[in-house]
Amino acid sequence: MPTTVYTPAPLRPGTLRVTPLGGLGEVGRNMTVYEQDGKLLVVDCGVLFPEETQPGVDLILPDFSPIKDRLDDIVGIVLTHGHEDHIGAVPYLLRLRRDIPLIGSTLTLALVEAKLKEHRITPYSLTVAAGQVEQLGPFECEFVAVNHSIPDALAVAITTSAGRALHTGDFKMDQLPLDGRITDLRAFARIGEKGVDLFLPDSTNADVPGFTPLERDIGPVIESVMAKAKRRVIVASFSSHVHRVQQVLDAAAANGRKVVLMGRSMVRNMGIAADLGYLKVPEGVLLDLKRAGDVPEDKIVYMSTGSQGEPMAVLARMANLDHQITPGPGDTVILASSLIPGNENAVYRVINGLMKLGANVVHKGNARVHVSGHAAAGELLYCYNILKPKNVLPVHGEVRHLVANAALAEQSGVPNAIVAENGTVVDVRDGEATVVGQLDLGYVYVDGSSVGEITDADLKDRRILAEEGFISIFVAIDAQTGRVIVGPEIQARGFAEDEKVFDGVLPAVRKALEDAAANGTRDTYVFQQAIRRTVGRWVNVTHRRRPMIVPVVIEA
Structure with missing residues (x-):
């Protein structure tokens, strides 16, 4: 059914208003706005990567239009972790008002500050840690450690005079994490005892039964694949997946191989992670690309971007013979990541191209070289039973994920689970969450240096030209x-x-x-x-x- 757009009534005193501007019905563009007493708190501000049906588009931003004329009311942007789908749109929001405070963990802020430097923006930032409480206008924010596929991720409990919301960000419950930092269920239980009026949990794996496998199970598989490789090893992963890069570095050291980091974002992010101590680099393992030619082919590992088939990323350029490294017979390529929905065709195209060149391609479909960073159904049920929230608003996921998460909430006895979409306005008052409006939001396309100038009609013309x-x-x-x-x-x-x-x-x-x-x-x-x-x-x-x-x- 088409969405019925209607404007919410003015916010009543003593009411907390929650409006997701992105991340619902899609895996990306995560952004949620909390409002009370005339002030706004933004949680996350990420990008969505384009699909094949959006030719020429570089990035897709949340629609900032509901807050564009209220920028001075924003007391801060809380960033749950450093993945692009949660921080990538920060530069575009700060272009509108440069002094909006950024609040996040050490690694998260380091990654976003490096990104802002490219946009020539120096942010106002506040570094927080798990267990810390900060008052941001009418919002009391308590930060809670959660485990994810990037270090230093945080959930945030937002308490106001109208009630308490708990926003998880991306999380899972790995009980034996590589960095020893588990999701703090004791803090969840303590917050649950105080009362959670609205719970906003990660939905990405809500339709996956059971529990997400352990991250540490991946290391031995990568090491085994590397030991059997006859020539070069090329590993593709997200440029911010510190844990995966750590496992590749350790596996390379165990096999007497050198590692070359490739891709601008990979080099930048891992440099930051190493400088801050989140990435432990074995002595003598890292090598500059310029010196790679001095190393025998059976003693080198290339760690690259492009695990999602992005046409301009390193791996796709290799497959298209548009890179100085040309995979061939005897080479092993490891895709150490999951498929983001919508990227399947692009990824399989790269896999086919690599195999046509004679490379052996190892991916999640034929070996355990990746585990998800998101909680599966069993982990979400634990959260519901620990927190016992009064209302649930599933976030971060396609519609099927949101529906599955809402069903889990209902099965565990949550009185009210709301399956919303971007622009749905939810008011929380006296422990009840009610949908009070639906904003008309659209996609904001970044195309080269233009932001928001490309329309859906333009993309239709591009598709016609191409097809x-x-x-x-x-x-x-x-x-x-x-x-x-x-x-x-x-x-x-x-x-x-x-x-x-x-x-x-x-x-x-x-x-x-x-x-x-x-x-x-x-x-x-x-x-x-x-x-x-x-x-x-x-x-x-x-x-x-x-x-x-x-x-x-x-x-x-």
Whole structure:
């Protein structure tokens, strides 16, 4: 059913308003706005990566329009962890107001500050740790350690005079984490004893039964694959997955191999993680790319970006023979990540390209080289039973994930589970959460240096150009008589190699123009429409195609 858009009533005193601007119905663009007493608190501000149906788009941002005229009311942006889908849009929000305070853990702020430096923005930031409590306007924020696939992740309990919300960010319950930092269920229980009016849990794996496997199970698999590799090993992962890079470094050290980090974001993020002590680099293992040629092929590991099939990332460029490293027979490629929904085709295209070059490709489908960073159904049930929240608003996931999470909440006895979407306005008052509005939000596309200038209509045109081709028809007419002086001349791209194919439609175009002139038309726009209708009808009937048709009519 189409979404019914309606504006919420003004916020009543003693009420907490919660509005997700991104992250619901998608895996990315995570951003939620909390409002009370005229002040706003933002939790996360991430990006969504484009799909194949969005050609030319670099990033997709949350729609900031509901808060654009209230930037001075924002008391801070709480960042739960350092993944792009939670911090990637921060520079674009700070462009609107540069002094919005950023609140997050040491690693999270280090990653976002490095990103902001590229945008020439120096942020106001507050570093927090698990167990710390900060008052941000009317919002008391308590930070809780949670385990995820990046170190230093935090959940945040937000307490106001209207009630308490617990926002998990991304989390799981790995009981034997590589860094020894588990999700603090004791803190969850203590917060639950105080009362949780609204629980906003990660939904990404809500439809996966049981429990997420241990991260430490991956290390021995990577080490075993590396030991069997005959030549070079190429490992692709997220550029912020510190734990996975740690396992690759340890496996390389155990096999007497050197590791080269490739990809700008990988080099930057791992440099930050190493400097802050989150990444332990075995002595002598890391090697600069310039010196890789001095190392035997069976003693080198390339750690790269591109695990999601991104066309400009290192791995895809290797598969397309557009990189200085060319995989070949005897090389082993490890895709040490899960598939983000929507990226499947791009990833399989890269896998096929690598295998065509003769490389052995190891991925989650044929070996345990990755575990998820998100809580499965069993872990979420533990949370519901520990917290006993009055209301649940599942976040971070596609619709199927949100629905599955809401079902778990209901099975565990939660009185009210709301399956919402981006722009759904939820008010919390006296322990009850109620949907009070639905904002009309859209996608904000980053295309090169432009932000928000590309529309869905533009993307539709791009898809037509890519899939159906382009036909232009040039005609010069006499301004006084409407008679055709030059043309029609037809050129096409991506439609037909031989332009003789248009010989059949030229007489029809001439007749359409003559008929329009005979009817007294002298308007170039009317002539253009006559050409577009004639060529469009012909190409649809004759070739079953719908290319972009651009008539150009000038007066002479």
